[in-house]
Amino acid sequence: EVLLAESGGGLAQPGGSLTLSCGASGFTFSATEMNWVRQAPGKGLEWVSEIRADGRTGYADSVKARFTISRDNAKNTAYLQINNLKPEDTATYYCAAGLAYWGQGTQVTVSS
Numbered sequence: 001e002v003l004l005a006e007s008g009g010g011l012a013q014p015g016g017s018l019t020l021s022c023g024a025s026g027f028t029f030s031a032t033e034m035n036w037v038r039q040a041p042g043k044g045l046e047w048v049s050e051i052r053a054d055g056r057t058g059y060a061d062s063v064k065a066r067f068t069i070s071r072d073n074a075k076n077t078a079y080l081q082i083n084n085l086k087p088e089d090t091a092t093y094y095c096a097a098g099l100a101y102w103g104q105g106t107q108v109t110v111s112s
Helices: none
Strands: 003-007 010-012 018-025 034-039 045-051 057-059 067-072 077-082 091-097 106-110
Touching (some): 003 091, 018 091, 018 106, 034 077, 045 067, 045 077
Parallel strands (some): 010 106
Antiparallel strands (some): 003 018, 067 077
8 A cells, every 4th residue: 555644844934944754655665756746725736846766856946946855765755845935835735656646745834
């Protein structure tokens, strides 16, 4: 069974940083592209970032300068570091294996 579990969300102040984690099991993590997707309140899904099995990364233009995706294959975990948080980063953040399997999401709220 494929399981993805996000963690690391919470309430943060503008300008702060958060690191989200995505623990994975049930598939060959090291061979799988991992994605982060977010959904802001009342809005649709927005693809944020990807990291391929070979380590190549991609980002949405809206987050490119502030987000960093990484992975630790030994821990079967993907990460998303968010710097200089903005109120518009408020969303539920999901990790996805490819885009076939999704976690339950972790909530990020940016507010002073």
